Amino acid sequence: MLPPTAIYTILISIALIIASIWANDNFNFLPDVASANAPIYDELFKVLFVIGIILFVGITALVVYSLIQFRRKPGETEDGLPIEDNLPLEILWTAIPAIVVLFVGLYSYDIYERMGGMQSLSDAHGQHSMHAEERIWGGIGTTSKESAYTKASSLVNVELTAMQFAFLFNYPEGGIISGELHVPAGQPVSMRMESKDVIHAFWVPEFRLKQDVIPGQPTVLNFTPTKPGRYPIICAELCGPYHGGMRSTVVVEEPEEYQAWFKENSKQSEVEL
Numbered sequence: 001m002l003p004p005t006a007i008y009t010i011l012i013s014i015a016l017i018i019a020s021i022w023a024n025d026n027f028n029f030l031p032d033v034a035s036a037n038a039p040i041y042d043e044l045f046k047v048l049f050v051i052g053i054i055l056f057v058g059i060t061a062l063v064v065y066s067l068i069q070f071r072r073k074p075g076e077t078e079d080g081l082p083i084e085d086n087l088p089l090e091i092l093w094t095a096i097p098a099i100v101v102l103f104v105g106l107y108s109y110d111i112y113e114r115m116g117g118m119q120s121l122s123d124a125h126g127q128h129s130m131h132a133e134e135r136i137w138g139g140i141g142t143t144s145k146e147s148a149y150t151k152a153s154s155l156v157n158v159e160l161t162a163m164q165f166a167f168l169f170n171y172p173e174g175g176i177i178s179g180e181l182h183v184p185a186g187q188p189v190s191m192r193m194e195s196k197d198v199i200h201a202f203w204v205p206e207f208r209l210k211q212d213v214i215p216g217q218p219t220v221l222n223f224t225p226t227k228p229g230r231y232p233i234i235c236a237e238l239c240g241p242y243h244g245g246m247r248s249t250v251v252v253e254e255p256e257e258y259q260a261w262f263k264e265n266s267k268q269s270e271v272e273l
């Protein structure tokens with residue numbers, strides 16, 4: 001027969017696991033899912049969040065239990081028992097965090113790879129040719145296969161220029177320069193990013209994407225938007241006094257709407273030229 005404390009431990013653990021699964025299915029703390037890699041990223045976030053909750057609740061429960069159970073009794077004046085050297089316990093509390101950290105590390109790496117982070121950039125959708133000596137890195141990207149829209153195959157090329165305190169988007173094919181990023185849903189986008197002054201970061205929470213924009217060292221971000229809508233672009237690198245105001249918008253449109261926007265704006269630029 002198990003001692004009562006062991007039974008309580010088992011029951012509490014089961015209740016915690018059930019509660020975590022229920023919370024995971026019923027609450028969504030995260031912003032909209034608007035790109036192909038967002039679901040993959042959310043998977044990682046949820047796993048980390050559940051591990052965090054289990055540790056937090058477990059440790060807090062243990063502390064509260066110890067506070068009550070081992071409280072000094074009235075009239076007790078002596079020191080506690082001098083306990084030291086419990087080898088099995090030390091092995092256990094070293095092994096458990098080691099396994100957790102190893103698991104989190106390998107799993108994060110796997111997610112990074114699934115998001116295209118380990119892809120060599122020259123393979124990525126045959127994007128515009130780059131000089132071999134050019135240092136371009138940080139190719140977080142996705143393939144369109146996870147996308148709800150798999151029909152499109154053409155690649156949208158955008159060049160992002162960041163400066164204190166604005167983002168500028170240039171579409172080389174149409175000669176368009178825009179303060180807002182327009183992208184078609186379901187089509188892979190390859191964005192080449194460079195900064196004019198200091199380090200900025202391009203962040204779209206709904207895409208679950210963040211990439212530094214660095215002066216003199218272009219970075220590339222490949223992604224496939226999936227859900228039409230307007231989402232904020234936020235500079236996520238403290239870049240100066242108006243860093244907080246460095247925002248823009250990404251407009252994800254149905255492919256036809258995007259084509260219409262593109263046509264309209266590239267015509268205008270022809271007239272201006």
Ligand SMILES: [Cu+2]
Pocket residue numbers: 163164165199200201235236237238239243246
């Ligand atoms: Cu900035």
